[in-house]
Amino acid sequence: MRRGIISLLIAVLAVVPVACNRDQRGASGGGEPVVGLSLSTLDNPFFVTLRDGAQEAADEAGARLDVADARDDAQTQANDIQDFITQQVDAIIVNAVDSEAVVTSIEAANEADIPVITVDREAEGGDIAAHIASDNEQGGEMAGDYLFEQFGEGAKVAQLEGIAGTVPARDRGAGFEAAAEDAGADLVASQTANFDREEGFTVAQNIFQANPDLEGLFAQNDEMALGAVEAAREAGNLKDVAIVGFDAIEDALNAIEKGDMAATVAQQPDLLGKLSAESAAQIIDGESVEEEQLIEVKLVTAENVDQFLQ
Numbered sequence: 001m002r003r004g005i006i007s008l009l010i011a012v013l014a015v016v017p018v019a020c021n022r023d024q025r026g027a028s029g030g031g032e033p034v035v036g037l038s039l040s041t042l043d044n045p046f047f048v049t050l051r052d053g054a055q056e057a058a059d060e061a062g063a064r065l066d067v068a069d070a071r072d073d074a075q076t077q078a079n080d081i082q083d084f085i086t087q088q089v090d091a092i093i094v095n096a097v098d099s100e101a102v103v104t105s106i107e108a109a110n111e112a113d114i115p116v117i118t119v120d121r122e123a124e125g126g127d128i129a130a131h132i133a134s135d136n137e138q139g140g141e142m143a144g145d146y147l148f149e150q151f152g153e154g155a156k157v158a159q160l161e162g163i164a165g166t167v168p169a170r171d172r173g174a175g176f177e178a179a180a181e182d183a184g185a186d187l188v189a190s191q192t193a194n195f196d197r198e199e200g201f202t203v204a205q206n207i208f209q210a211n212p213d214l215e216g217l218f219a220q221n222d223e224m225a226l227g228a229v230e231a232a233r234e235a236g237n238l239k240d241v242a243i244v245g246f247d248a249i250e251d252a253l254n255a256i257e258k259g260d261m262a263a264t265v266a267q268q269p270d271l272l273g274k275l276s277a278e279s280a281a282q283i284i285d286g287e288s289v290e291e292e293q294l295i296e297v298k299l300v301t302a303e304n305v306d307q308f309l310q
Contacts, residue, residue, distance in 0.1 A: 033063045035280045036084035036092045038077055040121070042069040044195070044223060045249045046269050047095065050120065053273030054093065061281035063090075072163075072194075074101040081105040085112050091129075091280040096121045098165045115283045119276040120269075122167040130279045132272055132293045136168045139265040139297040140175025140220070143244045146263050146299055147216040148183035150242055155183070158207045159190040160200055160219040160228060169195075172220045172246060188214065193224045200227025208235045216242040222252035222264055229260050248300050248308055256305045266298045266308060 037054055039047050051067055058065035066089065070077035074097045084092050085108055092109050096102040099122055106126030109116050115129040122131055148155055159176060162169030173190070180187050189207045193199035200219060208214060208231060219225035225245030232238040238260060245252050248266035255261040272295065279289045300308050 033090040033284045036089040037067045039095045040097045041072045046247045049269040050273040053270035054277040057274040057277035074098045090284045091115045093117045093276045100124045132275045134267040135294045136171035137175040140172035141179045144176040144179025153184040155185045157216040160224040161192040162195040162220040195221045197223040197227040200224030204228035204231035222247040222249045263301045
């Protein structure tokens, strides 16, 4: 009997440190809260800047930020989020590779009572404590309006689409296509290049070959736009096609300054990261946050690119 009681006490004591560890680490226990940040990819400078903004805010809040790079693979992201859940982090920030595929992972975090914040890309389901993003539809419309002001009604334009299933691709495309319809433009091609520079080069090559009289091209991010710039340079029509991107990464700003790109839509990735980490810290502290926070975008052209480069 005595031996049985001792065994039971040992089993109970073995569990207690795990439970206490989570309480002490969280804000309620006065310890260092831990926030997991799952990014779609760190190969894109945009998400590097987003991570840096989140890190700055986490440092200011006295939180530890653990970053995982999914490398644009939905299964890798699922594994990363499961690792965060197993570690019992206090909150998880997700920049989804695939808005539908990530739902299962978010639901698993919900079951573990870990709040989830989505940044830049929404999820198609699960319980989301807050969503922080740029106004992507506004940005797509802004890019379209700029192009169609240059060429007028009947302009022949094309679009390079981002990763299918992601909200930025959907919303940027919707904004651009609405502007094209309003302007009476001729959208001769709209093909995916998965937000990737090399794919942007290949897809743009094919579009330029099939449409030698193309006047403008909108790429749903700057990586694809820069690929299109190289394709146009190779085709010898770089000065004939106005290329507009989205994100305002440094390479794109330099391309605008040189005259290789016409424009880009500026997001504020550092602010996206900062607000997501600030929201996570506030939620951990038991504070309420806005469920959706949309950040305004701006058009960058040769006339104002110096301001963004500075």
